[in-house]
Amino acid sequence: MLNNRLYYRFKPFLPKRLRMGARRVVAQAQRRRATNTWPINELAGATPAGWPGWPDGKKFALVLTHDVEGSLGLAKCRQLMQL
Numbered sequence: 001m002l003n004n005r006l007y008y009r010f011k012p013f014l015p016k017r018l019r020m021g022a023r024r025v026v027a028q029a030q031r032r033r034a035t036n037t038w039p040i041n042e043l044a045g046a047t048p049a050g051w052p053g054w055p056d057g058k059k060f061a062l063v064l065t066h067d068v069e070g071s072l073g074l075a076k077c078r079q080l081m082q083l
Contacts, residue, residue, distance in 0.1 A: 007022070064080075066080050
């Protein structure tokens, strides 16, 4: 949490090349930590007690996120929503 706060506080002052390099290092570390659970964590497959299920008998849900990096990313949000 502290690392995220520091990153976003200093992000406007960091060159893009440095930011991308730092993100690459973090992503590689996350990948190493998740090697035994990716792509599916078996513990996530259990239905929670008392859960009524998805509406209308659906089998799953999808959450789509978009990491906006400046005005170019923001300009693409509407196009992404329409997809």
